[in-house]
Amino acid sequence: MLTGNCELKAGSYPWRIAVRPNWIHLLFDYDRVHNKACAVLGAPGLWKKICSNGMAMLAWDVPRWILDYGTQADDPDGSDSCHLEDMLLWAERCLVGESDSAWAPPADAWVKEAIPAACLTVRMGGLLRRIAVICSEGRFALRCVVAHNIDPGLERWRMDALELLAMDASMLWGMARFGLEESPTGLSLICEVDLTGAPQSKALFRTGADAVAMAVGVLLETADVLSNPRIDLQSIGDCWLQAQSKLKKKGETE
Amino acid sequence: MSVMMHDPVTVQRTWPSRLRFRATDITESNDIEVEDLEWDVPAGDVAQTLAARMELPTNVPWALRNDQGMFLDDTQEIGAQIEQDARLTLTPKAHLG
Numbered sequence: 085m086l087t088g089n090c091e092l093k094a095g096s097y098p099w100r101i102a103v104r105p106n107w108i109h110l111l112f113d114y115d116r117v118h119n120k121a122c123a124v125l126g127a128p129g130l131w132k133k134i135c136s137n138g139m140a141m142l143a144w145d146v147p148r149w150i151l152d153y154g155t156q157a158d159d160p161d162g163s164d165s166c167h168l169e170d171m172l173l174w175a176e177r178c179l180v181g182e183s184d185s186a187w188a189p190p191a192d193a194w195v196k197e198a199i200p201a202a203c204l205t206v207r208m209g210g211l212l213r214r215i216a217v218i219c220s221e222g223r224f225a226l227r228c229v230v231a232h233n234i235d236p237g238l239e240r241w242r243m244d245a246l247e248l249l250a251m252d253a254s255m256l257w258g259m260a261r262f263g264l265e266e267s268p269t270g271l272s273l274i275c276e277v278d279l280t281g282a283p284q285s286k287a288l289f290r291t292g293a294d295a296v297a298m299a300v301g302v303l304l305e306t307a308d309v310l311s312n313p314r315i316d317l318q319s320i321g322d323c324w325l326q327a328q329s330k331l332k333k334k335g336e337t338e
Numbered sequence: 339m340s341v342m343m344h345d346p347v348t349v350q351r352t353w354p355s356r357l358r359f360r361a362t363d364i365t366e367s368n369d370i371e372v373e374d375l376e377w378d379v380p381a382g383d384v385a386q387t388l389a390a391r392m393e394l395p396t397n398v399p400w401a402l403r404n405d406q407g408m409f410l411d412d413t414q415e416i417g418a419q420i421e422q423d424a425r426l427t428l429t430p431k432a433h434l435g
Binding site: 202209210212269 | 355378388421
């Protein structure tokens with residue numbers, strides 16, 4: 085059993101494994117990673133950019149409760165749990181931008197069994213969202229729009245607050261990554277768990293859907309208020325302006 | 339890349355990704371325009387969401403009726419049951435006996 089933190093080398097990258105009661109976090113120094121595109125929306129895998137102790141890091145969250153610490157030989161037919169070695173291999177591939185040519189997304193029936201339809205709806209007060217299951221050749225992802233049709237002319241402080249909300253949520257919620265994305269109907273704040281290349285474990289896929297549902301459910305109302313210019317938040321806007329002004333003055337005196 | 343929902347849609351989707359419809363409650367005290375819901379959310383979840391928006395009690399079950407008086411199937415996607423710009427009535431599920 086892994087405990088505490090340790091450092092490993094994958095190619096030329098040092099990476100850290102932080103073991104927590106419910107999660108294992110794989111962490112990389114963001115500045116030392118060549119393939120930074122591995123952490124953006126739409127990239128295969130679970131890498132995401134976070135800020136840890138003031139440092140930009142890449143993080144990959146592994147839910148411990150789905151891990152099977154035995155060897156594959158012990159349970160060749162088991163599709164519910166997931167082997168740590170498979171998870172690490174998947175993470176490493178995604179980090180260096182490689183794909184497993186033998187990997188194929190799971191069949192519809194398997195997905196339906198792993199993720200019941202009821203798990204794909206997020207309802208919070210008067211807000212309702214559907215988690216889209218994106219399944220195509222070589223891709224499987226769960227995506228949900230947290231806020232949609234965001235006006236590009238939204239006040240600067242509101243956009244900053246939405247970006248902060250996305251960054252904060254990526255750190256708080258396991259597996260899920262967040263970001264703003266342009267779409268034909270405008271800017272959207274997206275939450276996604278990309279399972280492209282993942283070991284086919286029902287527990288992993290179900291946990292991915294739960295991660296999106298939980299994270300979106302908590303953020304929905306805040307994101308809705310921030311992205312709606314008709315809701316007056318002048319006092320918060322004023323606080324932001326004051327904070328910006330103080331930062332500017334501090335920068336000038338240093 | 340194609341987007342496939344969990345329950346595969348067999349017919350060509352002709353409606354936009356977000357529905358637009360009007361909803362009233364049964365007393366017609368609330369009349370709201372809805373434009374932000376996705377076509378593939380279950381009608382039952384839409385009913386509870388609209389009840390919250392109309393500040394009606396959310397601890398009772400609600401159903402949606404179309405302008406022909408037919409109840410929408412709670413478990414089915416709303417987009418498959420109504421047309422764009424439909425008028426719906428939010429009705430409490432009240433049973434005698």
